[in-house]
Structures are given as C-alpha cells and as structure tokens.
Amino acid sequence: MADFETPALGEYPVIPLLREGVMAHSKPFVAKPDHQKSIGFPGELVPDWEKVAVAKLGELVSGSRALQVFLDACVKCGACTDKCHYYLGTSDPKNMPVARQDLLRSVYRRYYTFAGKHFPKLVGARDMTKAVLDDWYSYFHQCSQCRRCSVFCPYGIDTAEVSMAARDIMDSVGLGQKYSNEIIGKVHKIGNNLGLPEPALRDTLDGLEEDVKDETGVDVKFPLDEKGAEVLLITPSADFFAEPHIDGLIGYAKVFHAAGISWTLSSHASEAANFSLFIGNHDNLQKVAERIRDAAIDLGVKRIVVGECGHAWRVAYSFWNTLIGPFDFLDSRYPVPQHICELTYDLIQRGVLNLDKSANDDKVVTFHDSCNVARASRMGDFEGGQFVIPRAVIQASCNHFYDMPAEATTCPHCGISRHQERPTAATPAEDPKMRSGCMGSAVAIFVIALLILVLT
Ligand code: SF4
C-alpha cells in the first residue's frame, strides 16, 4: 500500500494543505522491451532520449491545435486546483490539474516559445532532464483522464489530453507502462485484451447458450462470425467471463433475441476496449479500431452496436469517424456507432420489448454516470441523451429506481461525483439497500432486469 494519509472528504471540498512530493513514489510498472516493441515503440530508453522527447513534443503540438491552445492558454486562475480527486485524496500539489499540465508546459515553453528559449527562469521553462521524465512518469500516470477538471476551467483546458500527450512522448522514447502496452499488444496479435483465441471464445459462447437454456428454457443464441447478420456487437472481452460483466452480455443476447434482430460477435474484433486511448497514441488507437471496421465489412453487417464500456464508447462515438470512417457500407438508417442502451431504449419506446417491472420489485436501483460517457460523448439524437437514455432503460425495467443526490455519487474509479455537473434534478433516496457503482454495474443490473422479463 502507498504510504500516505488520505484527507477526509467533507460535504464541501476543502483544499488540503500541501504535502509536496508525497506521491512522487507512485508509478505503474514499466513495460518490458517485448511489450514496447510489439506495439511499435522502442524497447528501452533510447540514446539521446531528451532530444527525441522534445522532437516528439513538437510533432504533437504542431499536429494538434487543441494541445497547443491547452499549453498556451492557461492563466493560472486556479479554478481547477481542487477539482481533481488525485489532489484532494493525496495533498500532493503536482496532482493539481494545473500543476500536472505544467510538468509538460514547462518543457514546451523551454523549447517552443520565444520567452522560454531566452528567459527560461522568468516563465517557468525547464530543460528536458531525467528528473523531469521521472516526474512525468509518476504524475501523468496519476491522472485517470476523467476530464472533470476541464469542466471547471474557464478556457476548457483538458488535462486528460495533456496527460495523453505526455504518455505518448514517454512511449516514443522507450518508457511505457506495462498494463496498457501489454494489453494493446494482445489485441493486435489475438483480437482482445484477454488474449482469448477464437476456439476459447467459441467454447465460452456455447457454454453461455447452455446456461441460458437451462435457466429460461429459451434458445438464445450467442453467434460468432456469422456472415450476413444484421448487427455486429462489439463488447469488452471482460464480458466473456468476468462478473458482473457477463450478465451484460447475456442481457444483450436476450434483447436481440426478444426483438428478433440477427446479430453476431467477431473473433477478429472481439474487443470494444481500446487502451490506446490511455496511452494517447494515435497509430495504436487507429490500428485497434481498424479491426472493427474490417470485421464489419467481412461479415457484411448493416450496423455496429457497442456494448457497455465508458472509454470504448468514447473512442467509438468521438473518434471512429475520423479513425476508421466513413461507414458508407452500413445501413444509414441507424446511428454509427450505436450504443446498446440506444438500441434498447428505441425498442422500449416502440413497444417491441414488453417489460414486467414488478418482477424486479425486490431490487432498489440507482445509476452512476460513467465519466467517459457523461463528459466525452453522447447518446441519442438529443442533448443530454447520455444522461437520459440509460436511466429511462432502467426505469422501464424496475419500480424502485432512485437517482442519488450529487454529493453521494462518489465513483470508485474517478473518485468524484459526476452527475452534479448535469442539469436534471434527482430524487434522493435514503434506502440503505440502494446500489451504487459505475455505469458498468448499473447496465448489468438493468440488462439482467430486462431479460428476466423479456423471457418470462
Ligand atoms: S482552470 Fe484552466 S486556466 Fe485556470 S489554472 Fe486551471 S487549467 Fe489554468
């Protein structure tokens, strides 16, 4: 366990007293040379890495107007300082969003601004050194890229984008993190984060068909590589075996069955997650996404539906179009991509799914917005659809749904309430049985709920 005290988080956030360097020791495992090389990065720190890092920074800034604005526009107003859960939870000033940005901004200023080149001390410009690189590796990996700070910045500066750029630079000089890079390598090689080959995937899906048949008496299919199906379902590979994710996949299959929609999974693109977003690398982001386009064309589907996964939906909704578009080979009557919640919501609205809410009267349900869905994407064809649609689906499935008061919605991953930023009013619930969790568990709950009903 990390050696630091966690400040108490009260009703109103209080900026904690600074404890400099208390989180400097916290960093992820470094990727091994094989993990690095398998996704196109140097295996270890390259000679002259300082120059390579500065050159990569210049390349990223010249290729992204947004990144340049983020690095140039900060006025140090401080509005973001107490908006990051990593700072509130650790008191380390380098976990303030503005200070996290400054780790990169100081190097940018040194090499790419007039003042930084000639008067570095006056403008907080720093040389690229090993000490700076160590700080980057530690503190840019203490950002979950939740984008909460950007909501409060008057200039809309997105620290998540700055963190992604820093990680991309580190990978380019041979210093990557093991977790993401090893996983991305598995997707390139096998097709999913878990490294689950096609025979194992098929066996798992066969087992699910048997389980559902035993439980319900209904022949719900879990098709794999079925050419000519209408829908290609892309879902995180965790859905193939982990709890409660697998309940989500079972639910999706039951929705398709009940609605009479032919669908298939793909062994070539058996992964919705795209961890390349976390390392901020465009080439890997595109390469992982490309598998999905290839699978859709090869299988001849009419639409692509994405299962529940916050960052996967962000990549699909916000980036697929430029990464792997155009999608002129799909049926233009449907949105591209389409979220499983959108599809289910539409079926409910049109009366295709008839649900008996009372079957879930033993459950008290709430919903926690996912940061990537809530702040980095949308659902449906109306503003705020990403807040409305998942709740509408849950409410159609049970009688005891309660939205949490904003101060109660502390996310286990992102640490801080997100729906306090959305405009709709909530009904507070004080029932101790109320469930809390990120969107994944909430969706699993609703899908279980839905399908108990659809099939009975
Ligand atoms: S809120 Fe924006 S402008 Fe203000 S210090 Fe933070 S990043 Fe800079």
Ligand code: SF4
């Ligand atoms: S994106 Fe989230 S984790 Fe990163 S600095 Fe901002 S609030 Fe903190």
